[in-house]
Amino acid sequence: MSFLKQRGYLLSVVAIGAVLAFAACGGGNNESAGTTSPGASGAPSDLAPDSDQKMTMNIRAEPNTIDPQGQSYTYEATVVKNTYITLFDQDPKTTALTAYAAQDVPTKDNGGISSDGLTYTIKLRSGLKWSDGTPLTAADFVYGIIRGYNLNVSGAGYGGFITAIKGAKEALALDPKSATYVADVNAALKDSIVAVDDTTLKFVLANASVSFPYNLFLPITAAVKKSNVDALGDSFGQAAGAGQMITSGPFVVTEWAPKDHITMVRNENFTARHTAYLKQITAKVIEDRVQAYNAFQAGQIDLTEVPATVYPGVKDDPRVHQESEFGTRWITVDATLPPWNNKDFVIGINQATDREALARDVFFGTYKAYFAPCADTLFACDPSLFSNLDFNLDKAKASIVKAYPDGNIPDVTLDTLDDATSKATVTTLQSQWKQVGVNVKIVTTDQKTLRADLKNHVSGTQITGWGMDYGDPTDLWSIKTKDQIGANNLGFYDRPGYDALENKQDTTYDPNQRKDILTQLQQFYAADPADITFGVKQRTDIVNPKLKGLVTSSLDYEIFGDQFLADIYVSK
Amino acid sequence: MTGYIVRRLLWLIPIVLAITVITFALMHAVKGGPFDQGDGKSSVAAREALKAKYHLDKPVYVQYFYYVKNLVQGDLGPDLVNQGTSVNDILKANWKPTVALGLLSAGYVLIVGMGLGILAAIRRNSFLDYISVGFATIGASTPNFVLGILLVTVFAVELGWLPAIGWSTGWTDWKPVILPTIVLGSLPAAYIARITRASMLEVMSQDYVRTARAKGLREQVVIFRHIVRNAMIPVLTLMGPITATLVTGSFVVEFFFAIPGIGRSYVQAIIGRDYPMIMATTLLYAVVIAMANLVVDVLYSVIDPRIKYS
């Protein structure tokens, strides 16, 4: 989920907290009262009558689309993940891959992955259906996945993200304006994404990739029904066509009232797991976080985020739940611009950043101070490898002196959005970095200009971060490779040594060997970092106590448990 | 008079054209576009594909030509953010709450604002006058969302009498309408109250008022037939644009109360560089303003028969 740019949600006038424009899907441990594990056999004993099984939530921003191949933002994923199934899902607690539409997770041992790692054979569960009762077959997955390579559909979202499949790079290089574009894309991929029969899928990769199966968790690889897409045309995924979309997940959309709400009801034809307990979910669009909180208190919605400033006052309220995000927040720096092109300077700034103070003062306890770029639950992530970046004023001064022995440190700019929390962040950083002799100029501007400024080497910094798209390390470490410059590598970080290690780890199937390589990668990065990680967001929500079965996960998007809405129920 | 009205309506055409040129030019002169790096996963190829799809790779004057060609056919273009939905459809789906809110607020402004202003002028320097001054002070020094938070905290959170967010779902659902109307109208009402008062005082000292009183007319007749009617000119002048602003510029209130109107569309479109939406909302605004001014000008001559247009 990378940088969540919540469109329209710009910190606004109403100065609400969401400065750090990006979302995270998180992994990790969580404590949450009253949860049952997903797919627990049998309905809960305190299930209220069916007519009461209704829930209203806030998805915080209006989706641009709810087309699985068009999805890009987390608030869109909240809807899409509950209406369309993908081959795999992730375990809410461990983030490990689990079977969803597929029968099993493929491994070299069970034959799902060929010995050279280039061919994947995946069997679907039997009896999968569409919401209209018709059978869901492998051909539907083939159609959906190839559709994801049509940049006219997916260009604003995850189009171009999955490159391991054979023919993908060629398909992505085709001209989307061409009259034969769709046919050409199909031609490029028809031998690599194949429906062997109604329940068997085959993928052929261009190169071995350990992380590849995780891509089949992303909504862009969801199966979609071709006749439905053709019938709805441009309206597929838009408000006009939302009520007629034929879905495959625990819910089906019945209505999208533009700018107001999206209504989902239970899909009785959902067969991949137990049918949802909730009969109806109303997802309202309330962009003002303070007002969303007020709406919760007024009883209009059943759960919402707790604004950071409010948190200290409600910390002990049993309705409040907190969960670590699966991802980290950092300040990306432009590796080509002085002083950031000096690695000792970057290390020095890391050491000059008092993360505890930020977590306490700026975020009121809704952030955990953290200095490693990877979430501690991520495979092979070892935060202690980055301990040289921890706050230490003496070391910081020494590093800065090493970087600029003559003391002529260039000024640094912190670009940010103009809301109270962003300003508090940069103002605090400004005073902290002043302690080591670095002068910071603060510039507030709008979202688009922020991006443009970093891209054009004008600002040199951007407060952002990375929310994991899936639970494999490749998702994180690959964004710092040279390939990703122009895409997700915002800071122009370019290190051949790093790239070599990153490539190697994605092709090493043996976990122990892979761990070793990842350790080397992390050591490389700790000695030559591309950013200043400052924390991990603690998703803090307040929930109506009648709502049970909340399977909270660091993978959650906009609201608690939003990936597992099928397991939530209203209690008596 | 009809000739005058027709001529004014014809003037709309060059005005709208001028606005399209200015807006188009400004839009493209501003840094940042709808499909930039960092929004979503997009690779360079994907972004280029999107730009090409919406003709954004062509020179600006070519784009302008396409735009006008579609505009005269009533097609406001595709939305760049909700790709697959046209701007026409978005406006059609969401115009009602905005217009309703605007008109209700205008009513509030007129009744509360004007009422308070008239009372304050008649009972000059009395307690009522000071209330009007106080009303104006609060209305002007408290941005409307702060007033909103206050009202919501009291009436929605604490008392539970009114909802915190949302808009009415039908003619009988009146509760959600109250707070947004008050919040949106608070500043203009304060303004109109003061303008009314000032204008009334100005008129009250005129000779013809003294004459009317000397004639022995009842005070009420004097007030309404002579004073208020003449004092209305500046109030009218302002109600036109105020109503237009209320109808088209309710961004903050719509955002705050999560009202599904198009008031938010303008600002969000600018932030997201959604060109067709920026053009459409700007043009809508232009037409509404021009019409409001026309109505006001016509009303001038109705209220003050000495003002004539040929």
Next chain:
Amino acid sequence: MAERSPAVPSGVAVLDDLARPARGLWADSFHRLIQNRLAVAGLIVILVIGLAAIFAPVVAPYNYAQQFPGEFLKDPNGSHLLGTNQSGQDNLSRVIYGARNSLSIGIFVQFIILAIAVIIGAGAALGGKLTDNLLMRFTDIVYAFPDLLFVIMLQQVLAGTAIAGYVGGLFVVFLAIGLVGWVNVARLIRGQMLSLRERDFVIAAQSIGATRTRIVVQHMLPHTVGPVIVALTFGVPSAIFLAATLSFIGIGIQPPLADWGNMIFDGYSAVQVTPWPILAPAAALALVFLSFQFLGDGLRDALDPRAR
């Protein structure tokens, strides 16, 4: 407002009346203004706040940018008389420094607006049908002008120049507001003048050969003053808030500079935790606004030729 004493058929009283020194309209107005206690009080408050703003470094307890770690969003206490904001800065100091930025530019912009509005409004009302038509259609365009875009563009175009940095970027914003914000006042003036033009005393003045300028300045302008002063008075806080709203799209005063509008906007998300970050600047603004209202009322009364 001086009440005209009823005529007394006494030679002495009439002589007394005539014995009052004759004054020009403007001198007489000034004299009446200073007799209005509320107006004078308003003027004094404005002057005091103005002085505090000018001498801010001396008057304010702390620097407006100084952060106090561990003391973010605190209620008023011994070391922070009006509490601290979400960036850990002292509210009182920021209100005092904010007066400089918000007030000076808010008032300055009203002068720009007044100048343009008088020219256009009076010109339209008095210049004949064609001029009226052209000028009013021009204002229609300016009114419908995409102000937001204009401000963004102005800011981007001027970026890097000296003007852009003036008062932390706020000057550009207010300049833009002034350049497009004169329309209401212009229409107000035009409306009044259209009506006044037909009035007896104007026709009388014309018939005795008074020049256009004299008619406008001595006879018509004083009658338009009332509503126009109200408009300008309201214009100050409106401009302050409009400038703050623009920060939503990234145009605004650059931190750590303080500006009342931005302070109120920043304080919003924490208002249920502590209202002081909003209360302090809002109260200051209310005080100033109230003073302007009384002063404005006083000016209107003083300038009213009927109240001699």
